[in-house]
Amino acid sequence: MKIRLHSAVSVLAAVAAMAASSGALAQAEGQWAIKAGVGKITPKVESGDVSAPALPGSKAAISADTQPVFAVAYGVTDNLTVELDLGLPYKHKILGAGAIEGVGVLGTVKALPPTLFVYHRFYEPEARFRPYLGVGATYAYFADETGSGKLTTLSDIGGPPTTFSLKNKFAATLQVGLIVNINKKWFVDGNISKTWLKTKVSFSSGQTQDMTLNPQAVTLALGYKF
Numbered sequence: 001m002k003i004r005l006h007s008a009v010s011v012l013a014a015v016a017a018m019a020a021s022s023g024a025l026a027q028a029e030g031q032w033a034i035k036a037g038v039g040k041i042t043p044k045v046e047s048g049d050v051s052a053p054a055l056p057g058s059k060a061a062i063s064a065d066t067q068p069v070f071a072v073a074y075g076v077t078d079n080l081t082v083e084l085d086l087g088l089p090y091k092h093k094i095l096g097a098g099a100i101e102g103v104g105v106l107g108t109v110k111a112l113p114p115t116l117f118v119y120h121r122f123y124e125p126e127a128r129f130r131p132y133l134g135v136g137a138t139y140a141y142f143a144d145e146t147g148s149g150k151l152t153t154l155s156d157i158g159g160p161p162t163t164f165s166l167k168n169k170f171a172a173t174l175q176v177g178l179i180v181n182i183n184k185k186w187f188v189d190g191n192i193s194k195t196w197l198k199t200k201v202s203f204s205s206g207q208t209q210d211m212t213l214n215p216q217a218v219t220l221a222l223g224y225k226f
Contacts, residue, residue, distance in 0.1 A: 032073070033187075034070070034072050034226075036071075037189070037222060040219075041215045046212040047211055058154065060095065061097040062095070062213065065090040067089070069088075070087060073119075094106045109166060110142070111143075114141075115138040116137050130179040130181075131177070131179075132191075134193075140199065145163065145165050159205065165201070166199050173196075175193035176192060178191070186223070198210070
């Protein structure tokens with residue numbers, strides 16, 4: 001499923017139209033909220049070269065993925081909210097780039113990026129539309145790294161199957177979003193975010209590779225306040 005920003009805006013606009021005749025109350029001080037939806041993460045990769053012995057200029061690209069997401073939030077004040085974002089692991093394909101572009105899939109990896117956000121929500125709690133800005137701390141956890149036969153051929157031809165691992169890292173995330181209230185309890189939340197993430201890949205064949213991932217994410221979710 002492809003989640004694009006213009007699609008998210010269209011859905012938000014439709015929900016806003018349906019909610020135009022109903023009362024709404026945005027999350028306020030002391031109020032909890034939960035939400036669930038879908039999120040798409042697209043890594044914006046700047047790949048380093050695989051260290052020797054490897055073909056000079058051997059780089060990597062990483063595919064996007066879409067998965068269910070969910071979150072729980074608490075209103076510290078009428079305008080300040082703390083939120084923990086979770087979800088299912090994203091599965092990304094690792095592809096050849098640079099001098100090895102076109103070789104196909106070199107491996108796969110699952111990434112789980114739980115993030116703790118602090119948001120400033122604009123306007124009063126009674127406002128129907130509440131844009132917001134957030135800053136978060138993301139922990140990028142990588143698991144189930146699986147190399148392909150092509151990876152072994154490129155890194156250690158004639159040797160045992162090459163495995164690899166990515167180093168787990170903390171990273172900063174910025175987010176901008178919009179809440180549209182359907183009624184006093186239900187709301188739709190759409191947002192986009194950017195994470196500044198660098199990590200290192202270590203191969204069982206002895207090589208290493210620095211990777212700047214800097215993923216962008218788009219999320220659309222339905223929420224409930226209580």
